[in-house]
Amino acid sequence: MPTTNSASAAWLTQEAFDRLQAELAQLSGPGRAEIVSKIEQARSEGDLKENGGYHAAKDEQGKIEARIRQLSELLRDAQVGEAPADDGVVEQGMVVVANIAGNKTRFLLGSREVGAAEMDVFSERSPLGGAIHGHKVGDKLSYIAPNGKTIDVEILEATPYREA
Template identity: 35%
Template sequence: MQRYPMTPEGKTALEKELQQLKTVERPRIIQAIAEAREHGDLKENAEYHAAREQQGFCEGRIQDIEAKLGASQVIDVTELEKNGRVVFGVTVTIENLDTEEQKTYKIVGDDEADFKINKISVNSPIARGLLGKSEGDEAKITTPQGEVEYEIVNVKYI
């Protein structure tokens, strides 16, 4: 069985989304279907078909979240040995050796990843290139623009 690594915050977010889908969205969609049925002929009823489509998406997402939570492996980085190594859940600052530009990323699970707020998936090329390395190490990471060399400046277990 495939395990889904996630931070405690990621697990909480998925649980909240699941609760929202089950207690708010699902009843709203059921009500929309009931109202659309009252309008008569279902073959040409756009409201009914739209509500049924929403129901399919909602139920699919519920099943997806339940499966991921059931197979989750919650990793709390604050409980890990702080040895300066890049592992799942750490916040790492890296410096591009060519441009001297620094970036800070938190390595998280796939569902938590959001590049806009510097949370990258553990399965991303950057994270895969950094995992297992320590502060001061250099890492060559293949990007769409070519190979880029980074130095690991800081690793925080927060």
């Protein structure tokens, strides 16, 4: 089980890590075999230029291979385990409530792969995530959004994420 403190590592719960490992195993084994079979079957139907089944299968293969690469990288570098300390400091694995440009917003700072469907998720690599990481409850700051606007932020709460 990877546990790295790299700034680029995504924080994942053990449950999310295990679920993503299972997805990677399925895609790398049975998923690949199934798509290869589909491609071979479509190839046997003749002219590949006009073979919609072949092109659809090749597109599906590309998507599977991209997801395998994405999962492999994510799992290789993931910071796995318990939520961070409940010390009010914003870091990966924290549920943050912040006043962002006058709007109270609740979100998880971490990876979308955690599966926190009940709230938005921002990566530490996002402009907002990068700006608030390391700050504490009560801090007021601003950051430059991708559109060039300055966005004011006040951190109201920061608590560890807990799986539902």
